[in-house]
Amino acid sequence: MSNILVVLESRDGSLRSASLEAVGAARLIAEVSGASVLALATETCELDAGVLGAAGADLVLMAKTSGHSAEGAAATVARVAKEHQASVVLLAATVRGRDLTGRIAALLETGFAADCTALDAAAMTFTRPILGGKAFTTVKINGPVAVASLRANFFAAAGREANAEVQEVVAEAGLSRVTAINAQSGGRPDVSEATRVISGGRGMGDAANWNLLEAVADAIPGCALGASRAVVDSGWRPHSEQVGQTGKTVAPELYIAAGISGAIQHLAGMNCSKVIVAINKDADAPIFKHATYGIVGDALEVLPALAAELQKLNL
Amino acid sequence: MNIITFVKRVPSTTANVVITENQLNPEGVEFVLNPYDEYAVEEALAIKEAAGEGSVTAISLGAGEAQKELRTVLAMGADAAVLLASPLAPAADGATTARALAAAVKGREFDLLLFGKQAVDRDQHGVGPAVATLLGVPCITEVVKLSVADGKVIAEREVEGARETIEASLPCAITCQKGLNTPRFASLRGIMAAKKKPMEVIDVDLGTAAVEVVAMNMPPARPAGRILGEGAAAVPELVAALRNESKVL
Ligand SMILES: Cc1cc2nc3c(=O)[nH]c(=O)nc-3n(C[C@H](O)[C@H](O)[C@H](O)COP(=O)(O)OP(=O)(O)OC[C@H]3O[C@@H](n4cnc5c(N)ncnc54)[C@H](O)[C@@H]3O)c2cc1C
Ligand SMILES: Nc1ncnc2c1ncn2[C@@H]1O[C@H](COP(=O)(O)O)[C@@H](O)[C@H]1O
Numbered sequence: 001m002s003n004i005l006v007v008l009e010s011r012d013g014s015l016r017s018a019s020l021e022a023v024g025a026a027r028l029i030a031e032v033s034g035a036s037v038l039a040l041a042t043e044t045c046e047l048d049a050g051v052l053g054a055a056g057a058d059l060v061l062m063a064k065t066s067g068h069s070a071e072g073a074a075a076t077v078a079r080v081a082k083e084h085q086a087s088v089v090l091l092a093a094t095v096r097g098r099d100l101t102g103r104i105a106a107l108l109e110t111g112f113a114a115d116c117t118a119l120d121a122a123a124m125t126f127t128r129p130i131l132g133g134k135a136f137t138t139v140k141i142n143g144p145v146a147v148a149s150l151r152a153n154f155f156a157a158a159g160r161e162a163n164a165e166v167q168e169v170v171a172e173a174g175l176s177r178v179t180a181i182n183a184q185s186g187g188r189p190d191v192s193e194a195t196r197v198i199s200g201g202r203g204m205g206d207a208a209n210w211n212l213l214e215a216v217a218d219a220i221p222g223c224a225l226g227a228s229r230a231v232v233d234s235g236w237r238p239h240s241e242q243v244g245q246t247g248k249t250v251a252p253e254l255y256i257a258a259g260i261s262g263a264i265q266h267l268a269g270m271n272c273s274k275v276i277v278a279i280n281k282d283a284d285a286p287i288f289k290h291a292t293y294g295i296v297g298d299a300l301e302v303l304p305a306l307a308a309e310l311q312k313l314n315l
Numbered sequence: 316m317n318i319i320t321f322v323k324r325v326p327s328t329t330a331n332v333v334i335t336e337n338q339l340n341p342e343g344v345e346f347v348l349n350p351y352d353e354y355a356v357e358e359a360l361a362i363k364e365a366a367g368e369g370s371v372t373a374i375s376l377g378a379g380e381a382q383k384e385l386r387t388v389l390a391m392g393a394d395a396a397v398l399l400a401s402p403l404a405p406a407a408d409g410a411t412t413a414r415a416l417a418a419a420v421k422g423r424e425f426d427l428l429l430f431g432k433q434a435v436d437r438d439q440h441g442v443g444p445a446v447a448t449l450l451g452v453p454c455i456t457e458v459v460k461l462s463v464a465d466g467k468v469i470a471e472r473e474v475e476g477a478r479e480t481i482e483a484s485l486p487c488a489i490t491c492q493k494g495l496n497t498p499r500f501a502s503l504r505g506i507m508a509a510k511k512k513p514m515e516v517i518d519v520d521l522g523t524a525a526v527e528v529v530a531m532n533m534p535p536a537r538p539a540g541r542i543l544g545e546g547a548a549a550v551p552e553l554v555a556a557l558r559n560e561s562k563v564l
Contacts, residue, residue, distance in 0.1 A: 011477070070444070071453055093440075095474040099456040102409055102441025106448035111410040111525025114439045125529050130437055131339065134332040138530040139408075142523060175453035176468075176483035183477045190475035196563070220564070239494055240473050245328050245435065246350065246493060254563040265328055271534060275561045277553065283542070290537055292561065293553055297546035305547035309554045315564060 002087035004029050005038045006057070007077055007104075009096055010045035011181070018092035018152050018193060020055040025119060025155040026090050027056025032121040035087065039164070040080050042073035042171070053164035055157035060166045069174025070099050076172045078107035086145055088124075093149035094193075101149045110143025117154045117251070117272065132245035133268040152193045153251045154272075184240065188217065191224040191241055192248040199226030199243055199270075203259020203280060203299055207236035212303040213258065219310035226250065226270075228260050244269035258299040262287025279303070316369035316463075318359040320429045321416060321446070322352040322388055324381040324405070325436040337531040338406065339436070348384040351431025353498035354491035359429050360392045361496065362463055370394045372423070376404045376415050382514060389509035390501030396512070399519045408526035409437070413445035415519050420450060428488040432457045447488035454488035455481045459495050 004026040008019040019039075026037045039057040041047060043065050052060050063076050077100065081089055089104055091097040093115045105112035117136070118127040126148050127138045141147070191197055198220075200213050210225075217223040227237040229244055243250055245265040255273035260266060262278070262285055270276070271290060278291035279299045288294045295302055326332075326339060327347045333340040348356075359371045373388040375381045376399040385396035399419055401407075407415075420428070428450075430443030440456075447454030460471040468487045471480050501509070543549045543556065557564045 011474075016475075070456070071448075074444075074448065095457055095472065098440040099444055099454075102413065102439070102443070102445035103448040103454075105410050105441070105525070106413060106445040111408055112439075112441055112445075113526060114409070114441055123529075128438075129534075130531075131326065131330075131332050132328055132435060132438065133534065135334050135339070136532050136534060137337075137528055138532075140527045140529050141525065142527050143410075143525055176455055176481050176487070178479050179482050180480040181474075181477050184473070188476075193475055254557065254561075268328075271537070275557065275563050276537075276540070277557070288540070288542065290540070292537075292540040293556055294540060294542040295544060295546070295549045295553060296542060297549070301547050302550060305550040306553070309550050310564075313554070313558070313564065 002033070002035050003038050003084045004035050004088045004090065005040060005077070005081050005084065005086040007089065007091040007097070007100065008039050008041040009092060009094060010041060010043060013045045015045060015047060016092065016094070018094055020157040021152065021155040022090045022092045022150050023052060023055040023057050024157040025150055026088070027158040028119065029088055029121045038084055038086070040077060042076050043068055047166055049164045049166050053162040054160055056160065057164040060164045061169045062166060063171035064168050065171035068096070068178040069176055070103065071176060072172050072174025074100050074103035074107060077104050079172060080169060081108060081145060089145055089147045091149045093151045097149045101147055105147040108145045108147065110145045110147060111141040112147040113139050113141060114149050115151050116148050117151050132265065133249060133271055151251065153195060189222055189224045191226045191243060191250055194222055194224030195252050196220050196223040196254045197226045197250055197252045198223055198256040198258065199228065199260060200231060200258050201228040201260030202230040205300065209300060212300065215307035216256070216303055216310065219307050219315065221315055228266050257287055258303060260287055261285050262290060316363055316366040316427070317425050318363060318369065318371045318427045318429060319420060319423065319425050320352070320355045320359045320371060320373050320388070320393070322356065322373050322375050322384060323349045323434045324375065324377050324384040325349045325434055328435055334531050334533060337528050346380065348387050349431050349434045351433055351491055354493065354495045355429035355431050356388050356391055356393065357496045357498040358461065358491055362427065372397065374399065374416060374419055376401065376407065376412055376519070378402050378404055385514060386509050387501060389512045390505040391499055392505060394512065396514045398514065398516045400516050401519050401521050403521050407521055408524055409439035409441040409445060410525035411521050413442050413449060415521060416442065417446045417449035420446070426485045427463065428452070430488065430490040432490040432492045443488055443490035452486050452488055453483035455483060456490040457492040458489050459492050461489060461495065
């Protein structure tokens with residue numbers, strides 16, 4: 001019986017939520033093929049067998065090592081994949097996940113598909129954006145194992161009633177190692193992972209006006225801040241917040257674009273968002289062609305009103 | 316310090332994309348050196364200059380046209396270029412590309428392998444770490460700060476909401492992210508000098524692709540949206556729509 005192996009990522013000893021989405025995706029394949037879902041944490045962390053079982057895992061393995069080495073993690077995954085005859089290996093397409101995907105495929109002498117946004121469990125094909133999101137390709141992996149990373153917010157934990165068992169496994173040694181990790185985002189989620197995002201563009205006028213975006217973000221739980229490249233290039237916001245072809249690709253449930261014109265490179269990074277709200281004083285701005293809802297007006301006046309209206313809801 | 320950089324010819328990010336028969340229709344599309352590979356080339360040149368010795372070799376797996384981008388890299392200051400020529404190269408998947416690049420590195424001396432973090436055509440984020448794995452050397456991805464001294468590499472990268480410091484020993488592979496440096500432009504003298512620099516062209520057979528393309532499509536069209544109104548007066552309607560119609564709040 002073949003298995004589906006999911007690589008679990010942790011930070012500061014806790015599991016990252018993107019990993020639960022990958023477990024849910026593995027469950028979709030398991031339901032069709034009758035395979036089991038194995039989840040493997042490549043370093044010691046706090047694992048809740050109930051949560052992982054509900055997300056879709058049958059068996060949870062945890063490698064006994066502290067600290068992250070990409071080579072070590074990839075080697076542990078490849079060994080476990082062979083030991084358990086995995087036919088599919090799934091990862092979350094985070095920075096670490098993307099780092100591991102190509103390595104695991106190399107170790108297993110197979111192909112890989114990065115940043116997938118959909119999968120067909122019966123045909124075993126993966127769909128992924130290319131050309132910065134301007135096109136999509138559906139691929140089949142011609143190898144003994146299909147290795148794929150999955151973009152945040154496209155898959156969900158299974159939400160079933162089941163428990164998983166947790167077992168310890170030996171970790172492989174690595175070559176490079178992470179020696180420090182410093183939190184940066186001041187408590188807000190990262191724009192690439194958040195389910196709600198508010199982004200500002202050059203139309204915000206000045207870095208000092210970001211308090212208006214922050215007030216809206218504060219009124220929406222789990223809301224991250226994003227920015228256009230014009231804003232990042234002006235030094236108003238850090239590159240880590242840039243959304244677009246040369247920044248981060250996002251697919252939240254709600255994306256609010258304030259003072260952003262909607263250039264092709266910005267759209268490429270956020271076009272997959274479920275609901276897009278545009279606030280722009282130019283009724284002809286291209287962003288309105290892609291927005292679910294638009295307000296024509298000065299963002300510096302609309303945003304405080306929006307923050308006040310949202311605060312009333314006490315979300 | 317012997318450094319190999321890996322560069323790809325890709326469509327410009329401003330290109331209008333048209334898909335015909337599961338391929339990007341190249342008509343009217345401008346091709347450029349992959350923007351992230353410019354950071355790799357710049358870093359290679361800066362490290363060699365600081366060391367005061369060594370060489371920078373650029374390798375590209377591409378169709379014949381990729382000689383143009385390799386000439387650009389030579390004009391920026393690289394010492395030699397190698398084109399692994401295959402008509403199938405531009406569409407090759409990450410694993411197939413990595414095998415060809417790793418095979419080309421075998422037998423060459425190197426201290427550092429420098430990649431872009433991503434080629435902006437297939438966006439696979441995986442060729443660098445895959446090549447390093449095939450060669451058995453450490454790899455640090457998406458690097459925004461790099462120091463190389465006494466056989467040791469200390470690098471920083473941004474992960475979701477945090478910054479990591481990663482250490483490894485030479486020989487080592489690095490994939491370069493925006494912020495690492497500011498790539499130089501080729502000078503007129505550089506462009507002249509590049510004409511005399513060696514460009515090796517090796518025909519390669521990519522074998523069976525590790526990943527098969529089943530389909531290629533344009534993104535699904537978004538349903539038409541609507542303008543709710545003007546200015547702050549439209550805010551209550553927006554919030555109501557987000558709550559009751561779209562149910563995202
Ligand atoms: C290779 C390459 C890669 C790129 N990658 C990216 C990328 O990753 N991400 C990205 O975002 N861009 C990227 N760009 C840049 C992109 O082409 C645009 O230049 C950029 O997105 C514009 O940012 P903007 O919308 O903030 O500014 P602008 O285009 O200047 O638009 C400002 C908008 O604000 C509106 N406005 C002005 N004042 C107000 C106000 N008071 N209230 C409301 N609205 C107002 C204006 O009507 C206008 O529509 C890239 C470009 C290139 C060439
Ligand atoms: N055909 C190629 N020739 C040379 N280098 C490549 C090629 N494809 C990818 N690379 C290198 O690998 C990096 C990551 O590419 P990718 O994994 O395809 O996103 C690029 O920035 C290049 O440095």
